[in-house]
Amino acid sequence: MMIPQELEAFRPMRVAVVVAHPDDEILWCGGLLLSHPEWSIFVAVLCRSSDADRAPRFARVLQRLGAQGAIGDLEDGPGQPPLPDETVAEAVLALLPAGDFDLILTHSPRGEYTRHLRHEEASRAVWSLWNKGLLKSASLWVFAYEDGGRAYLPRAQKDASFRITLSEAAWAEKRHLMLNTYNYGEDTWESKTLPREEAFRCFDDPGSAAPFFSGHGPL
Numbered sequence: 486m487m488i489p490q491e492l493e494a495f496r497p498m499r500v501a502v503v504v505a506h507p508d509d510e511i512l513w514c515g516g517l518l519l520s521h522p523e524w525s526i527f528v529a530v531l532c533r534s535s536d537a538d539r540a541p542r543f544a545r546v547l548q549r550l551g552a553q554g555a556i557g558d559l560e561d562g563p564g565q566p567p568l569p570d571e572t573v574a575e576a577v578l579a580l581l582p583a584g585d586f587d588l589i590l591t592h593s594p595r596g597e598y599t600r601h602l603r604h605e606e607a608s609r610a611v612w613s614l615w616n617k618g619l620l621k622s623a624s625l626w627v628f629a630y631e632d633g634g635r636a637y638l639p640r641a642q643k644d645a646s647f648r649i650t651l652s653e654a655a656w657a658e659k660r661h662l663m664l665n666t667y668n669y670g671e672d673t674w675e676s677k678t679l680p681r682e683e684a685f686r687c688f689d690d691p692g693s694a695a696p697f698f699s700g701h702g703p704l
């Protein structure tokens with residue numbers, strides 16, 4: 486029988502990142518991805534395939550990450566009208582390649598700041614697909630940030646399951662991707678938020694994640 490360490494040596498970890506927008510993969514988990522060049526990464530972005538500025542920048546970010554990816558075009562206007570759960574779930578399935586994953590990274594069902602509905606919808610869709618067995622992964626990690634209800638810029642939650650402070654090299658590369666490749670100015674919310682400490686809430690089976698996703702777990 487193959488033990489996990491031998492499995493890791495046998496083939497790379499298969500990692501899916503499911504986010505609402507091109508830039509979320511860098512903002513919330515870019516350092517983690519950059520710290521694991523050995524991972525086989527697929528980034529699924531739900532919105533903005535028709536954004537003539539950001540979609541090509543996303544393609545360049547994928548190249549720097551050594552990742553594959555796909556971008557969809559869910560409604561993303563400033564009004565944030567709620568989307569049906571099925572619409573978001575179908576978009577997630579349409580973007581991801583077939584097969585099982587070792588790890589899926591996505592938004593928190595409460596988002597990372599106050600507030601962007603598409604982040605919360607993406608999280609709920611991934612959770613629902615994982616819970617129903619339509620999306621198979623050994624683990625699900627959700628981003629763990631909070632902004633005190635807009636009192637400050639988003640920061641790593643202190644009680645997150647896993648936190649990583651980026652090395653100088655990973656931090657420099659993360660900043661480069663955000664400020665140069667995505668072209669966010671120094672004074673933008675995105676550049677000022679950009680966390681050097683990344684945080685995740687980690688689940689190894691849908692059952693243990695159910696209380697958190699149904700709203701009764703710890704924030």
Ligand SMILES: [Zn+2]
Binds near residue numbers: 505506509601604
């Ligand atoms: Zn976003």
